[in-house]
Amino acid sequence: MLQEDEYYMKQALLEAQKAFEKAEVPIGAVIVSDKRIIARSHNLTETLNDTTAHAEMQAITAASIALGGKYLTNCVLYVTVEPCPMCAGALAWAQIKRIVYGIKDEKRGYHKITPFILHPKTKVTSKILAEESGFLMKKFFKDKRN
Amino acid sequence: MLQEDEYYMKQALLEAQKAFEKAEVPIGAVIVSDKRIIARSHNLTETLNDTTAHAEMQAITAASIALGGKYLTNCVLYVTVEPCPMCAGALAWAQIKRIVYGIKDEKRGYHKITPFILHPKTKVTSKILAEESGFLMKKFFKDKRN
Numbered sequence: 001m002l003q004e005d006e007y008y009m010k011q012a013l014l015e016a017q018k019a020f021e022k023a024e025v026p027i028g029a030v031i032v033s034d035k036r037i038i039a040r041s042h043n044l045t046e047t048l049n050d051t052t053a054h055a056e057m058q059a060i061t062a063a064s065i066a067l068g069g070k071y072l073t074n075c076v077l078y079v080t081v082e083p084c085p086m087c088a089g090a091l092a093w094a095q096i097k098r099i100v101y102g103i104k105d106e107k108r109g110y111h112k113i114t115p116f117i118l119h120p121k122t123k124v125t126s127k128i129l130a131e132e133s134g135f136l137m138k139k140f141f142k143d144k145r146n
Numbered sequence: 147m148l149q150e151d152e153y154y155m156k157q158a159l160l161e162a163q164k165a166f167e168k169a170e171v172p173i174g175a176v177i178v179s180d181k182r183i184i185a186r187s188h189n190l191t192e193t194l195n196d197t198t199a200h201a202e203m204q205a206i207t208a209a210s211i212a213l214g215g216k217y218l219t220n221c222v223l224y225v226t227v228e229p230c231p232m233c234a235g236a237l238a239w240a241q242i243k244r245i246v247y248g249i250k251d252e253k254r255g256y257h258k259i260t261p262f263i264l265h266p267k268t269k270v271t272s273k274i275l276a277e278e279s280g281f282l283m284k285k286f287f288k289d290k291r292n
Binding site: 045046048049050051052057060061064065068069070071084085086087088089090092093094113114116117 | 191192194195196197198203206207210211214215216217230231232233234235236238239240259260262263
């Protein structure tokens with residue numbers, strides 16, 4: 001499981017890198033169904049001028065299109081940073097089977113403000129390639145300050 | 147203020163009616179900036195097969211496009227039913243100035259699960275044309291059961 005999780009998280013990290021190169025907060029996501037990646041996305045809030053364009057939101061929409069159905073009960077989301085309450089709320093509606101994330105977001109993560117927001121059946125795994133996810137985030141905010 | 151709120155809520159109700167006619171959960175929204183409606187939307191989760199296609203989410207995206215900026219600090223959202231945590235999370239990111247809603251959603255509304263999710267500067271007014279909003283919702287769920 002860990003090896004598999006790291007494989008898919010690396011794919012999410014590639015997406016985060018794309019966001020970084022566009023001067024977006026570097027967060028990437030993939031959604032996996034039956035061991036197949038059915039959605040890849042990265043944060044585009046600046047590019048699209050839209051606060052709802054988080055990686056997870058786009059991934060949910062793309063996965064729903066790929067599956068032809070709005071419930072993601074057989075899917076796993078891999079995302080480099082802990083989802084915010086908006087994205088966690090969306091993941092609850094989608095009834096996603098499992099969420100795997102990299103680094104915790106101590107300020108904006110769902111666990112701080114909305115710990116009971118997810119669907120009761122959703123399993124969560126954290127700290128998968130957290131160091132790599134955190135490195136990109138730190139680099140982004142450091143570059144921004146300079 | 148009440149008269150103005152009722153005027154814009156009627157516009158949101160027209161959107162909710164459109165959702166009803168498409169067999170969608172009948173929720174409608176408009177976003178107003180400087181007394182001008184810059185976004186109109188209704189719930190399209192079934193039509194688009196996408197749990198993120200709530201009226202409010204679409205309205206935020208449309209308003210951001212109309213304004214050319216992702217912050218809605220000068221905008222008022224009118225929505226016929228209390229926003230869910232996902233939508234409230236999105237409205238927090240957008241730093242919306244004010245939210246006016248019709249009927250409370252006792253089961254899925256943000257106040258139950260995530261009472262502190264909104265931006266601290268966002269003002270909230272509830273129960274504007276609540277009866278009309280509730281009538282549409284009740285009719286929808288009654289028709290669905292029959």
